[in-house]
Amino acid sequence: MRKPSGRNIGRNATPLKPAKPAPKPVKRRAGAQSAKTSLRDKLHSWQLHHRDSGKDALRRMRAAPTSNLMTILVIAIALALPAGLSVLLENVSALTKGWDGNAHLSVFLNDDVNEKQQRELAEQWGKKVAIVRTEVISRAQALEEYKLLSGFGDVLDALPDNPLPPLIIVYPQDTTPEALEVLQRELQKEPAVDVVQLDVEWVQRLHSMIELGTRIVSTLGIALAIAVVLVVVNTIRLAIESRREEIVVVKIVGGTDGFVRRPFLYTGFWIGLFGGITAVVLVNIALIWIDSPLDDLLALYNSDYSVAGFSAEAAFTLPIFAGLLGLTGAWVAVGRHLKDIEPQAF
Amino acid sequence: MIEFDRVTKRYANGKEALKDVSFLLPAGELTFLTGHSGAGKSTLLKLIMMIERPSTGTVQIDNQNLDHIGNSGIPFLRRKIGMVHQSHHLLFDRSVYDNVALPLIIAGFKPADIGRRVRAALDKVGLLDKEKLNPMMLSGGEQQRIGIARAVVNKPPLLLADEPTGNLDPALSAEIMDLFEDFARVGVSVLIATHDLSLIAQYQHRLLTLRDGHLITDREEVGIDA
Numbered sequence: 001m002r003k004p005s006g007r008n009i010g011r012n013a014t015p016l017k018p019a020k021p022a023p024k025p026v027k028r029r030a031g032a033q034s035a036k037t038s039l040r041d042k043l044h045s046w047q048l049h050h051r052d053s054g055k056d057a058l059r060r061m062r063a064a065p066t067s068n069l070m071t072i073l074v075i076a077i078a079l080a081l082p083a084g085l086s087v088l089l090e091n092v093s094a095l096t097k098g099w100d101g102n103a104h105l106s107v108f109l110n111d112d113v114n115e116k117q118q119r120e121l122a123e124q125w126g127k128k129v130a131i132v133r134t135e136v137i138s139r140a141q142a143l144e145e146y147k148l149l150s151g152f153g154d155v156l157d158a159l160p161d162n163p164l165p166p167l168i169i170v171y172p173q174d175t176t177p178e179a180l181e182v183l184q185r186e187l188q189k190e191p192a193v194d195v196v197q198l199d200v201e202w203v204q205r206l207h208s209m210i211e212l213g214t215r216i217v218s219t220l221g222i223a224l225a226i227a228v229v230l231v232v233v234n235t236i237r238l239a240i241e242s243r244r245e246e247i248v249v250v251k252i253v254g255g256t257d258g259f260v261r262r263p264f265l266y267t268g269f270w271i272g273l274f275g276g277i278t279a280v281v282l283v284n285i286a287l288i289w290i291d292s293p294l295d296d297l298l299a300l301y302n303s304d305y306s307v308a309g310f311s312a313e314a315a316f317t318l319p320i321f322a323g324l325l326g327l328t329g330a331w332v333a334v335g336r337h338l339k340d341i342e343p344q345a346f
Numbered sequence: 347m348i349e350f351d352r353v354t355k356r357y358a359n360g361k362e363a364l365k366d367v368s369f370l371l372p373a374g375e376l377t378f379l380t381g382h383s384g385a386g387k388s389t390l391l392k393l394i395m396m397i398e399r400p401s402t403g404t405v406q407i408d409n410q411n412l413d414h415i416g417n418s419g420i421p422f423l424r425r426k427i428g429m430v431h432q433s434h435h436l437l438f439d440r441s442v443y444d445n446v447a448l449p450l451i452i453a454g455f456k457p458a459d460i461g462r463r464v465r466a467a468l469d470k471v472g473l474l475d476k477e478k479l480n481p482m483m484l485s486g487g488e489q490q491r492i493g494i495a496r497a498v499v500n501k502p503p504l505l506l507a508d509e510p511t512g513n514l515d516p517a518l519s520a521e522i523m524d525l526f527e528d529f530a531r532v533g534v535s536v537l538i539a540t541h542d543l544s545l546i547a548q549y550q551h552r553l554l555t556l557r558d559g560h561l562i563t564d565r566e567e568v569g570i571d572a
Contacts, residue, residue: 041454041455041456042454044454044456045451045454045455045456046454048457049451049454245435245437246437248435249435249437249448250448250452252395252424252429252435253424253425253429253448253449253452253496253500254421254422254423254425254449254452254453254500255421255452256418256421257418257421259421259452342397343395343397
């Protein structure tokens with residue numbers, strides 16, 4: 001519903017206030033009047049031109065579907081590669097985060113520590129600030145467990161003595177490698193302690209590898225983002241070249257640089273945006289493709305982790321980011337090539 | 347409307363295209379500009395359109411000294427000038443209507459105004475019934491009239507024409523000239539650059555003749571090596 005214009009109200013509504021004196025007849029200069037437009041009209045037409053430029057850019061892309069689809073696909077693949085890798089990395093680090101939380105120290109006590117002393121020790125340690133809780137595994141329990149898991153029950157029965165040491169499992173407050181090492185050293189000093197085992201080295205290695213992977217993906221991402229910009233620069237350069245005549249005419253009839261620039265900037269933005277959307281689709285297809293073998297693999301490790309795809313936020317951000325890359329490319333191309341086109345022929 | 351005051355234009359290659367040219371074209375007058383090829387006609391038009399700037403001297407258009415207009419002001423000066431080309435410079439990817447509407451869209455007119463003004467301009471040049479066609483489907487004379495409609499749709503105070511009758515037969519040339527005279531009659535300054543001596547002879551209008559960059563006559567028809 002459009003608001004009625006002021007003029008219509010004036011014409012139709014009954015005047016409540018005393019009628020204003022009639023406006024003086026506008027004196028017209030004899031001859032042609034140069035056309036003038038108000039600021040409000042200009043603003044409106046500026047908005048209109050933005051809308052039209054956006055639509056026109058889309059229409060032109062539809063008019064040359066093959067070449068534009070190729071460009072969009074090139075951009076999509078360039079973006080899908082780092083995006084897909086970063087989704088995988090996120091999954092790996094999400095998967096290993098749980099392992100990190102389970103970090104614990106296995107404290108093996110001397111063989112001569114009896115079960116009562118072992119429980120007292122565990123209780124005592126449990127009160128330390130650095131330790132969340134402790135778990136006592138007596139020699140008998142350890143033997144039972146070992147029998148169950150190893151299947152060497154008969155062999156163990158044949159032994160005269162229980163060869164397994166008493167064990168206290170310590171769950172620390174702080175699971176960073178440094179804190180774990182401090183705690184390990186502290187517990188090692190206890191007289192009853194034989195050896196403190198810290199099984200986190202491989203977790204540390206994994207974390208370094210994830211960190212390295214993140215760096216590599218970031219580097220790749222920057223390189224490919226530049227590639228996307230260059231692809232758009234080239235596409236827009238060709239678009240400018242093919243519309244040379246139109247640009248000349250627009251400049252002759254008084255089009256500002258902004259007016260000339262606008263459709264090309266929109267073209268760049270659209271190409272980037274569609275490239276980004278296609279990249280999201282490609283990554284999701286790839287994730288679906290690897291999902292079932294990956295689930296099988298994880299099941300072998302008793303993990304019920306299921307692969308997470310793009311977050312809604314990333315699926316939204318990537319196309320916008322790609323659109324901005326396209327806009328950047330278009331801006332570069334327009335800045336370089338539009339100045340070359342000036343009306344010359346007379 | 348147009349005032350040249352001791353204007354000299356020297357190009358980077360050292361060639362002097364215009365030498366000490368002064369003249370004044372008042373509003374509402376139709377003037378011919380002639381001279382042999384390379385005499386400086388194109389340069390004179392380029393100075394008016396601000397495609398080039400003078401080396402020395404000043405050009406004033408509509409009481410505006412062009413020296414005081416920066417590059418960002420050039421589009422707004424050009425909106426005051428309707429330009430008709432020999433080669434029409436029409437866009438064949440859109441209709442006649444859209445070609446004529448282009449200056450209005452650029453100048454930021456309301457859509458309703460655009461429709462009204464475009465139809466008025468097309469009516470003026472007698473092409474109202476062809477607005478939906480592609481200009482490619484029209485004859486040379488009709489294409490030239492589209493170019494004129496586009497040049498005047500914005501009601502500019504100044505109309506420049508570069509060889510507007512160059513490719514047209516005498517009957518069509520006369521039609522085009524009649525249009526230009528109509529515009530001059532309603533107050534538009536019209537400057538027509540042409541080689542066409544018969545055209546100049548036929549219409550008794552003021553004549554500027556250039557030879558080797560000098561303005562040699564300002565009225566009589568002499569010394570033209572066409």
